[in-house]
Amino acid sequence: DYELCEEWGHLYPVPREDLINLHREHLLHLLEVGDMEKALQLLQRIEEPGICLAISEQSLDQHPNLAASHFLADYLTAHFYANLTTARRNEIQALYMGSKVLLTLPELSRVNYFHLSSRPLLMLEQLLMNMKVDWVAVAVQTLHQLLSGQEIGFTVEDIDNLLSKYAEKALNFPFALKEKRS
Numbered sequence: 001d002y003e004l005c006e007e008w009g010h011l012y013p014v015p016r017e018d019l020i021n022l023h024r025e026h027l028l029h030l031l032e033v034g035d036m037e038k039a040l041q042l043l044q045r046i047e048e049p050g051i052c053l054a055i056s057e058q059s060l061d062q063h064p065n066l067a068a069s070h071f072l073a074d075y076l077t078a079h080f081y082a083n084l085t086t087a088r089r090n091e092i093q094a095l096y097m098g099s100k101v102l103l104t105l106p107e108l109s110r111v112n113y114f115h116l117s118s119r120p121l122l123m124l125e126q127l128l129m130n131m132k133v134d135w136v137a138v139a140v141q142t143l144h145q146l147l148s149g150q151e152i153g154f155t156v157e158d159i160d161n162l163l164s165k166y167a168e169k170a171l172n173f174p175f176a177l178k179e180k181r182s
Helices: 002-011 016-032 036-045 049-061 066-083 086-104 107-116 120-129 133-147 156-171
Strands: none
Touching (some): 002 016, 016 036, 016 049, 016 066, 036 049, 036 066, 049 066, 049 086, 066 086, 086 107, 086 120, 107 120, 120 156, 133 156
């Protein structure tokens, strides 16, 4: 049905908003079923960059599943980096990094941290508080690789400070040791 509507749009004038809505729904459908290749082809068929940007941003704002969010954040960063405001750019890059970290977690645990996908530092802190040290090690390594040369609102130093804070808390004992008397 989406393809038929798209063909109809080539034959008859369709208002811009209706065209954006059609492509957005088609894109979200393709991403929902996991067909990233067709989703990319759909975005490449759209001739006007402004419409493509609007479709991609609106789709991302619909909070699709993890793989779809990762795909859209990557696509927006790769194709429309210069067209985005600094705040929006940071938001999308943070979502990209958060979704990348989520993809490193065991599949059954991802749902517990999905709500933090746009806030990678908070996700890291949550993992630390839940004592998921092995997961934190992989997450930190992933973030260090992604942050090289990026400016998204937090730095490698912020990650190191967070780790230091929790390492200090882990060594902090809430009771005093009694002195042994001979």
